[in-house]
Amino acid sequence: xxxxxxxxxxxxxxxxxxxxxxxxxxxxxxxxxxxxxxxxxxxxxxxxxxxxxxxxxxxxxxxxxxxxxxxxxxxxxxxxxxxxxxxxxxxxxxxxxxxxxxxxxxxxxxxxxxxxxxxxxxxxxxxxxxxxxxxxxxxxxxxxxxxxxxxxxxxxxxxxxxxxxxxxxxxxxxxxxxxxxxxxxxxxxxxxxxxxxxxxxxxxxxxxxxxxxxxxxxxxxxxxxxxxxxxxxxxxxxxxxxxxxxxxxxxxxxxxxxxxxxxxxxxxxxxxxxxxxxxxxxxxxxxxxxxxxxxxxxxxxxxxxxxxxxxxxxxxxxxxxxxxxxxxxxxxxxxxxxxxxxxxxxxxxxxxxxxxxxxxxxxxxxxxxxxxxxxxxxxxxxxxxxxxxxxxxxxxxxxxxxxxxxxxxxxxxxxxxxxxxxxxxxxxxxxxxxxxxxxxxxxxxx
Amino acid sequence: xxxxxxxxxxxxxxxxxxxxxxxxxxxxxxxxxxxxxxxxxxxxxxxxxxxxxxxxxxxxxxxxxxxxxxxxxxxxxxxxxxxxxxxxxxxxxxxxxxxxxxxxxxxxxxxxxxxxxxxxxxxxxxxxxxxxxxxxxxxxxxxxxxxxxxxxxxxxxxxxxxxxxxxxxxxxxxxxxxxxxxxxxxxxxxxxxxxxxxxxxxxxxxxxxxxxxxxxxxxxxxxxxxxxxxxxxxxxxxxx
Numbered sequence: 132x133x134x135x136x137x138x139x140x141x142x143x144x145x146x147x148x149x150x151x152x153x154x155x156x157x158x159x160x161x162x163x164x165x166x167x168x169x170x171x172x173x174x175x176x177x178x179x180x181x182x183x184x185x186x187x188x189x190x191x192x193x194x195x196x197x198x199x200x201x202x203x204x205x206x207x208x209x210x211x212x213x214x215x216x217x218x219x220x221x222x223x224x225x226x227x228x229x230x231x232x233x234x235x236x237x238x239x240x241x242x243x244x245x246x247x248x249x250x251x252x253x254x255x256x257x258x259x260x261x262x263x264x265x266x267x268x269x270x271x272x273x274x275x276x277x278x279x280x281x282x283x284x285x286x287x288x289x290x291x292x293x294x295x296x297x298x299x300x301x302x303x304x305x306x307x308x309x310x311x312x313x314x315x316x317x318x319x320x321x322x323x324x325x326x327x328x329x330x331x332x333x334x335x336x337x338x339x340x341x342x343x344x345x346x347x348x349x350x351x352x353x354x355x356x357x358x359x360x361x362x363x364x365x366x367x368x369x370x371x372x373x374x375x376x377x378x379x380x381x382x383x384x385x386x387x388x389x390x391x392x393x394x395x396x397x398x399x400x401x402x403x404x405x406x407x408x409x410x411x412x413x414x415x416x417x418x419x420x421x422x423x424x425x426x427x428x429x430x431x432x433x434x435x436x437x438x439x440x441x442x443x444x445x446x447x448x449x450x451x452x453x454x455x456x457x458x459x460x461x462x463x464x465x466x467x468x469x470x471x472x473x474x475x476x477x478x479x480x481x482x483x484x485x486x487x488x489x490x491x492x493x494x495x496x497x498x499x500x501x502x503x504x505x506x507x508x509x510x511x512x513x514x515x516x517x518x519x520x521x522x523x524x525x526x527x528x529x530x531x532x533x534x535x536x537x538x539x540x541x542x543x544x545x546x547x548x549x550x551x552x553x554x555x556x557x558x559x560x561x562x563x564x565x566x567x568x569x570x571x572x573x574x575x576x577x
Numbered sequence: 578x579x580x581x582x583x584x585x586x587x588x589x590x591x592x593x594x595x596x597x598x599x600x601x602x603x604x605x606x607x608x609x610x611x612x613x614x615x616x617x618x619x620x621x622x623x624x625x626x627x628x629x630x631x632x633x634x635x636x637x638x639x640x641x642x643x644x645x646x647x648x649x650x651x652x653x654x655x656x657x658x659x660x661x662x663x664x665x666x667x668x669x670x671x672x673x674x675x676x677x678x679x680x681x682x683x684x685x686x687x688x689x690x691x692x693x694x695x696x697x698x699x700x701x702x703x704x705x706x707x708x709x710x711x712x713x714x715x716x717x718x719x720x721x722x723x724x725x726x727x728x729x730x731x732x733x734x735x736x737x738x739x740x741x742x743x744x745x746x747x748x749x750x751x752x753x754x755x756x757x758x759x760x761x762x763x764x765x766x767x768x769x770x771x772x773x774x775x776x777x778x779x780x781x782x783x784x785x786x787x788x789x790x791x792x793x794x795x796x797x798x799x800x801x802x803x804x805x806x807x808x809x810x811x812x813x814x815x816x817x
Contacts, residue, residue: 174738175662175670227742230670232784258745261786264779265668289788431666443665 144557150497160486170458183451222259235252247285286327294333307341341385656699673733
């Protein structure tokens with residue numbers, strides 16, 4: 132990475148899986164508003180569904196997700212009952228409108244639930260929302276919990292996309308994050324997937340983990356590539372021990388410094404591109420014949436809560452604790468706490484805790500930021516009318532710096548991110564983001 | 578429909594003897610009595626016949642295509658059609674089925690909102706909206722009366738939304754079958770209703786918002802329970 136880009140590496144930047152970010156969610160959004168927006172969903176409007184399973188077998192110390200360790204099946208069954216209630220409640224309000232384009236099971240660990248219970252959830256979705264054969268069904272899996280035969284059951288339920296939490300193959304790193312999983316386990320899982328005809332397998336990898344070195348990560352990448360998944364997602368570990376107590380188990384001194392972090396991310400990128408994968412956005416890689424790569428080539432790539440996606444649906448309906456929905460310009464988040472979530476749903480209410488209404492300005496910024504992250508270029512002209520002279524000056528200042536450093540090129544109002552600076556695209560997005568800029572005022576800038 | 582099956586396209590004006598006896602086609606049309614042109618007076622009928630064109634549509638061919646202009650009102654005089662909406666990425670939603678006596682293209686549109694494809698070799702009568710609008714000047718309400726009976730694409734959308742609002746796969750399949758039986762079913766022996774199934778299973782599944790496997794499972798369950806007496810690829814015998 133270029134010398135002058137290093138300073139951007141340690142610069143904070145939102146992940147932009149939603150805009151405005153979840154940090155801005157507040158109480159202005161309630162169940163009543165969500166219901167109103169659900170009524171506005173069009174008859175054949177594509178809708179994507181997200182189901183959150185907040186349970187894991189064991190705590191991984193790096194994790195930033197809403198999850199809890201749970202080993203009592205009866206508790207999980209009770210949660211599934213609440214999920215089914217919620218699906219029915221939302222389905223009633225949609226009254227036949229909407230058309231399911233995709234269903235994504237995330238967590239936590241969705242395969243904490245037996246296939247039969249996942250099947251019940253899918254049946255409820257099919258009954259309430261309709262599910263056709265071309266809807267895409269995806270699930271995140273912990274390979275340590277995959278028993279022989281499980282994958283076949285999931286494939287028979289219709290899951291055609293599976294993503295495995297791999298993180299890192301090095302045993303020293305695995306000890307440092309409390310996630311021991313042998314290579315053979317992942318190897319066996321993907322073999323079963325291929326056997327069952329699953330043609331879209333993704334590996335999640337993490338860089339910036341404790342004890343990770345260039346050599347160890349290089350080996351992890353080789354091992355991962357030897358299994359030929361169809362995609363990779365390579366996320367950077369964010370160390371926020373003050374906000375996430377479990378991360379206090381990770382020692383600061385074991386973490387690679389920002390420069391090494393960048394080198395790890397760059398190594399992954401180089402290695403995957405050399406192996407024939409297309410670089411998608413700033414952290415995904417896909418085989419050229421994979422749906423994600425095709426979507427990118429055709430300019431259909433989008434960003435949603437799961438990252439970069441080929442899903443065409445704007446409207447997202449989230450089920451489960453902490454799940455986020457988006458309908459009619461409003462983000463809605465369910466109660467995070469499983470108890471409050473269940474309490475609300477079991478009382479017949481929609482378990483809405485908070486959210487935010489996207490203003491016209493937000494929508495315009497969201498579209499521009501999405502273009503920057505997905506296509507690496509965007510036209511700022513449509514934003515001009517939303518900018519105060521002060522904001523304009525601040526943004527121009529940041530963009531000037533980024534241009535001087537070769538991160539971006541500008542032609543008139545169009546910003547183009549240099550393809551080698553792809554990993555910095557969030558920093559460019561942050562430079563034009565009014566919420567981010569307002570929050571940074573007073574804080575030292577790069 | 579053998580009466581008109583040999584015709585591929587005939588403009589009404591030349592071949593028809595518009596007059597007291599009506600054209601041979603219209604006189605022989607078995608849809609006319611039931612729904613289509615029955616409400617038109619002889620003068621209106623004569624005008625309608627003048628510009629009407631009959632077309633035969635091969636199985637799977639489209640008569641109206643989503644996004645394309647459509648200037649015609651079509652009456653299905655034989656066969657059947659599926660209405661389809663394509664999503665941006667090419668995925669399709671079957672939004673309804675139209676049968677003999679039903680209408681496609683109730684309004685002229687610069688961009689049709691759906692595609693209509695023949696489920697089998699079918700026949701339609703086409704009227705240009707421009708003509709119908711002109712005819713309306715001297716015969717008020719001619720268009721309304723023309724389409725007063727029979728289903729249109731708008732009825733289909735209504736039915737579909739009601740159907741998708743139903744709770745279980747079984748309820749959806751049951752109400753689809755009974756809708757179908759009431760439109761194209763005929764009484765059979767032992768108070769059974771015999772209903773053709775011109776559409777494929779995949780079409781039905783896409784229409785009902787069910788996966789093919791779920792549809793098959795549900796049909797099997799209905800057969801077991803006796804609600805379906807027998808079912809083959811293109812025919813179902815129902816017990817209500």
